[in-house]
Amino acid sequence: MAVSRFCPPRKSCHDWIGPPDKHSNLQPVHFYIPENESSLEQKLRELRQETQERNQQFWANQNLTFLKEKEEFIDSRLKAKGLELRAESGQKATLNAEEMADFYKEFLSKNFRKHMYCNRDWYKRNLAITFFMGKVALERIWNKLRLKQKKTSN
Numbered sequence: 824m825a826v827s828r829f830c831p832p833r834k835s836c837h838d839w840i841g842p843p844d845k846h847s848n849l850q851p852v853h854f855y856i857p858e859n860e861s862s863l864e865q866k867l868r869e870l871r872q873e874t875q876e877r878n879q880q881f882w883a884n885q886n887l888t889f890l891k892e893k894e895e896f897i898d899s900r901l902k903a904k905g906l907e908l909r910a911e912s913g914q915k916a917t918l919n920a921e922e923m924a925d926f927y928k929e930f931l932s933k934n935f936r937k938h939m940y941c942n943r944d945w946y947k948r949n950l951a952i953t954f955f956m957g958k959v960a961l962e963r964i965w966n967k968l969r970l971k972q973k974k975t976s977n
Contacts, residue, residue, distance in 0.1 A: 838852055861959075877944070885934070893926060896929075
């Protein structure tokens with residue numbers, strides 16, 4: 824599945840958030856890479872990129888599965904009722920909210936573990952990202968203090 828083709832301006836020096844991807848419904852982030860990126864900043868950016876890519880892939884696959892199974896559910900229920908998939912007007916036949924609630928409940932129950940593992944991984948990654956953000960902030964403060972000390976000693 825292709826990711827959104829959104830592209831920020833070339834001379835931008837900030838992260839950019841693009842429009843929602845049509846498969847995952849997630850907004851892709853284009854990460855700014857500074858010329859003098861430290862190894863710690865690079866590690867943080869790569870972890871953020873990897874986390875985004877994993878989320879993108881998971882939700883694109885999950886949404887595709889959801890749509891496929893929803894169509895199959897509607898088709899089987901309509902056939903069980905002896906109804907055609909399309910009305911005489913050509914409009915696609917649908918089920919009522921109560922009937923669809925059966926599908927949603929079943930889908931969520933069937934995918935509970937998958938969602939739980941995905942959420943657990945997402946939380947772990949976000950804790951790691953937060954930890955690295957703290958380390959990067961401390962590194963930047965330390966570097967500024969060292970620069971001030973060099974200027975005052977000269």
